[in-house]
Amino acid sequence: MESLDRIKIVLVSTSHPGNIGAAARAMKNMGLSELTLVAPAEFPSGVAVGRAASALEILEKARVVETLTDALADCTLVIGASARRRSIPWPMLSPEQLGEKAVGESAAGGRIALVFGREDSGLNNEELQLCHFHVQIPANPDYSSLNLAAAVMVICYEVRKAYLAAADQSSGEGQTGRGREKEEIRLEENWDQPLVSGEQVEHFYAHLERVLVAIDFHDPDNPRQLMHRMRRLFNRIRIDEMEMNILRGILTNIEFNLKDRE
Numbered sequence: 001m002e003s004l005d006r007i008k009i010v011l012v013s014t015s016h017p018g019n020i021g022a023a024a025r026a027m028k029n030m031g032l033s034e035l036t037l038v039a040p041a042e043f044p045s046g047v048a049v050g051r052a053a054s055a056l057e058i059l060e061k062a063r064v065v066e067t068l069t070d071a072l073a074d075c076t077l078v079i080g081a082s083a084r085r086r087s088i089p090w091p092m093l094s095p096e097q098l099g100e101k102a103v104g105e106s107a108a109g110g111r112i113a114l115v116f117g118r119e120d121s122g123l124n125n126e127e128l129q130l131c132h133f134h135v136q137i138p139a140n141p142d143y144s145s146l147n148l149a150a151a152v153m154v155i156c157y158e159v160r161k162a163y164l165a166a167a168d169q170s171s172g173e174g175q176t177g178r179g180r181e182k183e184e185i186r187l188e189e190n191w192d193q194p195l196v197s198g199e200q201v202e203h204f205y206a207h208l209e210r211v212l213v214a215i216d217f218h219d220p221d222n223p224r225q226l227m228h229r230m231r232r233l234f235n236r237i238r239i240d241e242m243e244m245n246i247l248r249g250i251l252t253n254i255e256f257n258l259k260d261r262e
């Protein structure tokens with residue numbers, strides 16, 4: 001059974017360093033260790049250290065980056081936690097499904113990011129569009145917004161539960177052969193090609209947008225949510241590296257042909 005270090009927690013623009021410390025503590029309690037902070041308001045911080053208690057090493061090796069895109073560059077699966085439903089619906093996971101998906105994909109060699117938003121305003125639309133899935137903790141509808149570190153705890157606990165269930169299953173498998181059924185359902189676990197990383201996908205969207213402009217399909221001054229919808233479309237399938245090479249090849253050929261005509 002693999003460890004949980006292929007699953008990272010990403011906190012976007014956290015304003016209260018105490019929440020960063022409390023999130024680190026929740027992570028260590030649940031066996032996670034990779035923390036990335038996107039433009040935190042105050043870090044390093046003594047308040048964070050105090051709230052982290054015995055999870056200090058997680059703060060010490062936390063990565064600090066400028067943008068969420070930077071944080072996701074090496075990730076193959078991105079799940080964003082959001083208390084609210086947004087204007088354009090997005091593929092959703094329950095916290096329990098998130099646990100299974102994250103653990104399944106990390107066992108298959110993927111790199112997973114679980115993304116949490118600002119205390120006051122959560123994740124913005126652009127950030128939510130960088131996610132394959134959104135997860136909503138089904139809290140009291142009259143007050144559904146959890147404290148940031150409490151939300152991190154709920155999600156990390158679901159990851160832990162799925163991790164323990166998978167460990168249990170693989171130790172029982174040798175004797176009984178059980179557990180195969182579930183494996184076959186999760187296609188990407190037995191895939192022949194690695195899945196693409198966030199960085200490769202961002203290059204693809206930039207290339208796609210360039211070509212859509214060049215063929216006069218897309219007007220950046222009147223975008224009508226085209227790229228937003230393209231992101232949602234391609235996020236619904238998990239593209240592998242071979243498929244990405246083909247897509248990029250098609251775009252490059254279109255560009256060559258346009259130049260020839262000129």
Ligand code: SAH
Nearest residue numbers: 081082083116117121122136137145146151
């Ligand atoms: N007021 C903000 C909520 C911020 S809470 C808003 O309405 O969006 C800080 C972060 O904790 C959120 O961005 C989200 O990542 C997480 N969070 C809080 N409550 C949640 C819930 N019910 N489900 C999923 N994530 C939640």
